[in-house]
Amino acid sequence: MKDTIQHRDGIRLTLSNDTEIVFDGDAPGDVTVLSHAHGDHLLNNSARAVTSELTAALSNVRQSEQTLTTTTHPTVELFRAGHIAGSRAARVTDPQTGRTYLYTGDCTTRSRLYIEGFTPVKADVLIMETTYGKPAYRFPPIAESLEQIHTWLEETMDTVVILFGYALGRAQKIQHILSHSPRSRVFITDAIDQLNGIISSHRDLSFDARLYDADVELREGDALVLPMSTGRISWIESLVERTGAITAGFSGWAIDDSFIYQRGVDKGFVLSDHCDFDELVGLVESVDPEMVYTTHGFTETFAQYLTKHHGYDVRALKQNQSTLTEF
Missing domain, CATH: 3.40.50.10890 (Rossmann fold)
Incomplete structure (x- = not known):
């Protein structure tokens, strides 16, 4: 089976061996990854997730009616995402093909105050947030x-x-x-x-x-x-x-x-916990993927910019579309 990436309840990645990885969503899957504890990413029906200990603790305070525990999975690596305390990006490696997928969640490459910025890692496929994916959003130092x-x-x-x-x-x-x-x-x-x-x-x-x-x-x-x-x-x-x-x-x-x-x-x-436009471009260049998927924010605008000015193969993920058959 070929891999697929879908935007359902969160982002769903299906690997070549049919393992389903769900990022920041409650859709049924084999592995759930929680990037951070902001309200729009919290899980409602999951008891276990690949996440940081701090994110799990924050999630349990913000959703007292359920208890989230951390777990690990051999296909998933976590990296500091630079968004808020405890936030993590995730790189998934397909065990059959060796193909790698980097999901940024919300992220910032810029260090500030007590938060260390995200250091991008190499991946074949990049699934990235584009909250400020428009050239007008360039932040001062x-x-x-x-x-x-x-x-x-x-x-x-x-x-x-x-x-x-x-x-x-x-x-x-x-x-x-x-x-x-x-x-x-x-x-x-x-x-x-x-x-x-x-x-x-x-x-x-x-x-x-x-x-x-x-x-x-x-x-x-x-x-x-x-x-x-x-x-x-x-x-x-x-x-x-x-x-x-x-x-x-x-x-x-x-x-x-x-x-x-x-x-x-x-x-x-101006005090942001997201990459600005130039930092988003820099993130893509650092990862240097074969394929980029954009989600959240100015997805279409940023996808078009990357394709036109940098030559990347980019798709804007849309709700209830699959990357294989529905674009």
Whole structure:
């Protein structure tokens, strides 16, 4: 049997011996691989997965109704993906043909703060995320972004700042940045605190933020870190009005001027856990595969660019299509 790659519930790779590898999905298969613990990748019906110990622990906190345990499989190797703490890329080797498949999951080749960037490994077939797979998404150097953030934090010491980022990944990086700022009182929510604890127990990291509740009176110079999804909730709007707080969002999408209006924040800073466009191109060149499959984000745009400008054979994976018969 020839190998196939499908986008069903997650990405399904069927090897030449009929072994089915499922990446970041609950579709039935022989092996399940979980790249990281963000909500859009978590497993609902799987009890075992090839994943990092940290990702399994984070998954169990975020999905308390089930317990995920780690396992291994002789066809699967894991590599640090550089996305968030615990994230992994996976390379699968077909035991009959020796053909190799690299699944990046969400990844970043750029090192930043306490996260080491993904070092691409060689593979015959590359299955890659393309969240920012459009030429407009070229990020400034991380040192430049951090300098802008630190300068702003110092210039706004006379007021409260409310900082928005994903509860897992971005929120911890924002806390890390704040620990090197003049702001001595940093507050977080229970959800972020719980994730902090899991990460600290697996990594040589500590977070000194305090829990925020209704009894806390925010004052000049304080910082409150909240999940991005809470930005337009009424109690946040009331808090801003009561304290005169300035709000800021942290994301790769902040490269767009429209970011602050779409997110409803006063300031936007480029701080991403994904590769930008040039880093995606560099990743492909480093892996140098025979075939590339794109998934998530600007899949068609990036596929067309790689084919036209770099000569790669590229297909954009689409939901419920098979790479052998349905393109």
